[in-house]
Amino acid sequence: MKVFVLNSGSSSVKYKLYEMPDEAVLASGQVERIGMDDAAVTHRVPGREPYRVQEEILDHTTAIQRVLGLLTEAHDGAAVLQRIDEIDAVGHRVVHGGEAFHGSVRVTPAVKRSIRELSELAPLHNPHNLAGIEAAEELLPGVPQVAVFDTAFHARMPRHAFLYALPHVLYRRYAVRRYGFHGSSHRYVAERVRTLLGDGGTARIITCHLGNGASIAAVQGDHSIDTSMGFTPLEGLMMGTRSGDVDAGALLYVMARENLSLAEADAMLNKHSGVLGISGLASDMREIEEAADAGNETARLALEMYAYRIRKYIGAYAAALNGVDAIAFTAGIGEHSWRVREDVGASLGYLGAELDPEANRAARGEALISTPHSRVRLYVVPTDEEVVIARDTVAVVTADREPVAARRPGARRG
């Protein structure tokens, strides 16, 4: 079964084509800078030179059309597919599933309506996820499409973790609560850690997804019991351009003093804060590390704050889990920045976690980075959201042939 996985972001589309159930990647790549006149297309086929071009790609439909075209064109060898209708199913990352979706579902008009309604809560993500779905429907008519939600892995958080201490009527009226995101990544990494631990499923695991967006999850068994992102992907850790936790009182004060509109306040929190806001230099961690090495003070401050916030959350989640067996680092920064891992890992002694500095600096790919004596195991685990999406897509398409619905409407409210 050939499964095409799409992760449509605000200005990019990432894709992977899998042969399932073997999970062999037949092709992968991305289109970046969609909407600009020099979009960058990268297409990779295992064992061949990557194919890279720059061209004008103005919207997601065109980007997906281009990608499907790449699959049927010959580049440094034969085409990956003879015809695009060899694709049996398409799996989509959808960031916000609200309370409606506790698992992956086949895309229907009602599912699309829900995703559209939830766009208000994830404006940087859901509209593009939906655009990806509609483009794929248009270009691959009749091929089953499956939505895999970032929120699903956190759907079983207990009430005391997901509620805000706001007037309860706001939850009943608008479902204002914490949802959590990056679920496919936390799920993949926790599964890998369980395998590495040789644990039957009871391990207490803290997964740190440190990418452009960043979140931490406290995982027990096959789901998370708490996570740092909330109603929207803004809460929690300091991120590339997002503030993470802020006293709502400070926000109200700044809005009043600076006479900010809602849109301006939103842009301040989501686009001009975090590592970029503190450093005044960049949101990209590589640039920040280089600047810090060159003696730049605001870059150093951003790094200190970044690691400190992660350490605080690890402490909180060790408390939430009543202890911790393993901590894993993943995504762009978690996988590649030995320095951020060192800043976090060097002060976890109180938990019985001892980072091995040499193993940490040498880590490439999946690696154990704690010492042999460390009671808590520390790992680097490269994430793979796409394989989670491909597996769920196969499961939903297969289950669809049986009378079992993967969707459980949220009955939890109240």
Ligand SMILES: Nc1ncnc2c1ncn2[C@@H]1O[C@H](COP(=O)(O)OP(=O)(O)O)[C@@H](O)[C@H]1O
């Ligand atoms: N070698 C590296 N050292 C430090 N940071 C890195 C390295 N490689 C990538 N990153 C950082 O990872 C972040 C992007 O992570 P990624 O998971 O790709 O983000 P997203 O999927 O949210 O776009 C950027 O801040 C980038 O600088």
Ligand SMILES: CC(=O)OP(=O)(O)O
């Ligand atoms: C939910 C979220 O923040 O996703 P990303 O890190 O891809 O922006």
Ligand SMILES: [Mg+2]
């Ligand atoms: Mg990401």
